[in-house]
Amino acid sequence: MKFPKTLLMTALAVGFAGAAAVAQDYPADDVRLIVPFAPGGAVDTTTRIIADSANKLDLLGGGYEFVVENISNSIVGQATVAREAPDGQTVLAMTSSIVTNPKLQETPFELDDFRAVALYTLDPEVIAVPTDSEFETIEDFIEAARSGEVSTVTSAEGTSHHMSGLALENRADLNLNIINVPAFGEQVQQVAGHHVQSALWPWGEAKKQADAGTVRILAVAARDRLEELPDVPTWEEAGLNVVEFATFRGWGVPADTPDEIVETLAEILGELSQDEDYISRMADLGSPVTYAGPEEFRQVIENFDELTTEIIENAGVAQ
Numbered sequence: 493m494k495f496p497k498t499l500l501m502t503a504l505a506v507g508f509a510g511a512a513a514v515a516q517d518y519p520a521d522d523v524r525l526i527v528p529f530a531p532g533g534a535v536d537t538t539t540r541i542i543a544d545s546a547n548k549l550d551l552l553g554g555g556y557e558f559v560v561e562n563i564s565n566s567i568v569g570q571a572t573v574a575r576e577a578p579d580g581q582t583v584l585a586m587t588s589s590i591v592t593n594p595k596l597q598e599t600p601f602e603l604d605d606f607r608a609v610a611l612y613t614l615d616p617e618v619i620a621v622p623t624d625s626e627f628e629t630i631e632d633f634i635e636a637a638r639s640g641e642v643s644t645v646t647s648a649e650g651t652s653h654h655m656s657g658l659a660l661e662n663r664a665d666l667n668l669n670i671i672n673v674p675a676f677g678e679q680v681q682q683v684a685g686h687h688v689q690s691a692l693w694p695w696g697e698a699k700k701q702a703d704a705g706t707v708r709i710l711a712v713a714a715r716d717r718l719e720e721l722p723d724v725p726t727w728e729e730a731g732l733n734v735v736e737f738a739t740f741r742g743w744g745v746p747a748d749t750p751d752e753i754v755e756t757l758a759e760i761l762g763e764l765s766q767d768e769d770y771i772s773r774m775a776d777l778g779s780p781v782t783y784a785g786p787e788e789f790r791q792v793i794e795n796f797d798e799l800t801t802e803i804i805e806n807a808g809v810a811q
Contacts, residue, residue, distance in 0.1 A: 518580055518753050519556050525743075527562045527585045528569020533647075533676035534615065534696040536562060538741060538779050539585045542612065542761070545770040551760045564674070566648055567599050574601040578746040580753035583609070586744035588652030591797045595804050596650045608793055609743035610758040611784040612765070613774065615694035616714040616738045617656040618724075619644075620707040622683055625690075630710040630730040633690065637666035645682045646692040648674040652739035653692050655800050656713065658807045660692075663733040683707060694739050699778030713737035720778070740792050741779070758785050 525543055527536045543558035552558065563569035566589045573584040584590075590606060593599050619633060627633040636642050637660075646653040649672045657670045671688060673679045676697055682688045684706055691698075691707070695718065701707045712718055713727045715736050727734045743757060764770045765783035774781050784792060804810050 518756060519552055519554070520579070521581060522557050522559050523552060523580065524582045525558050525560045525585060526569055526573050526582060527560060528566040528572075528587075528589075529562065530564040530675040530677075531562050534694055534777070534779060535585050535587055535741060536560075537777060538613065538696070538774065541770065541773050541777070542764065545764055545767060545773070546760055549763070549767065551763060566650065566674075567593055567597075570606075571600045573744070574605045574746060576746055578748040578750070580745060580749055580757060582745075583757065584744040586740075586742050588655070588739045588796055588800075589648070589650050590744065591793060592652070592655055592800050592804070593650040595800065595810055603793075603797065605747050606744040607747050607749055607754060608786050608789040609745055609754055610761040610786060611740055611742040611782060611789040611792055612761050613696070613741050613779045614738040614782050614792075615696045615741065615779055616712050616718070616736070617653060617727075618693055618695050618698050618712045619710045619727075620683070620691045620693055620698050620701065621689065621710060622686060623705055623708055625708065627690070627710065630725060633710055634664070634666065634730065634732070636689075637668060641667040641669050642690055643669040643671060643688040644690040644692055645671045645673055645679045645688045647676070647679070648672050652737070652796070652800075653694065655803055656692050656734075656737045658803050658809070659734055659737060660732060662803060662806045664731070666732075680706070696777055696779040740789075740796065742784075742789050754786055 525539050527539050529535050540560050543560050547557045563572060570590055573582055576582040591603055594602055621627050646657055654672060657668050660666045661668055679691060683691050702709055709721055709724050711725050711727050711730045713734055713736060717726060762783055765781050771781050
């Protein structure tokens, strides 16, 4: 599930003369980017960087802009986009919870109600602890979680971060008291106030806390060690029996959205993936740009669907 930065460069070279020209009558107005989470998390922050960068470059054309809109409930936000007209005027900031929400609870939509537009980053999960935690190493953490129980805060039920905790319980035989808190700011308060012993966060969100000295990172769920964390082992190196666990972030639209509009939106993200300022801003956030077009993004989603089906069935938490 790991994509190099140069992924699909051949495809990106085609049709970039002007993304807005692909669909002649699109857009008809400003385009809403729906973030199905509260402000402040990585999905919100990266979406705002995308909107700001695309607007500065006038990638929609016609004087129209992307407008970010937060809906602080993933199911409500996702359902909002699913019900919209398939005209490209409303775009979902699509994350891994689009796959897991319907598996875990009743939702007014299914995965098939959406169409993949493009991927813009893959963000590996990390195990974080307060800076003064009793757990000096990942080995300390594992020993405590096997001999007793370790509390860990993560995002809302059904998100990829929640799934990563279930994967650790299932594949690494850890005993975790998983506490689901939707808003990232509240999760940080739980850790900083020592109300929990650890956190399961995407690196894109954990980086700011690590840089500020609020937390230490014990292990990262990537195939290789991160350049920013050369001394931090991968989950596989730590013996957690998980090779890679990364949340995807991209765009989705209602299922019946025409090809031309999907291609226009995908090309906008493609053009951004080659813009140096955008690349730098995303890297500073801990979300390196990883572009994949509609078909490749659809495959990423299908792979995650297969992985989480196994995790959810083994955990016995399917609806």
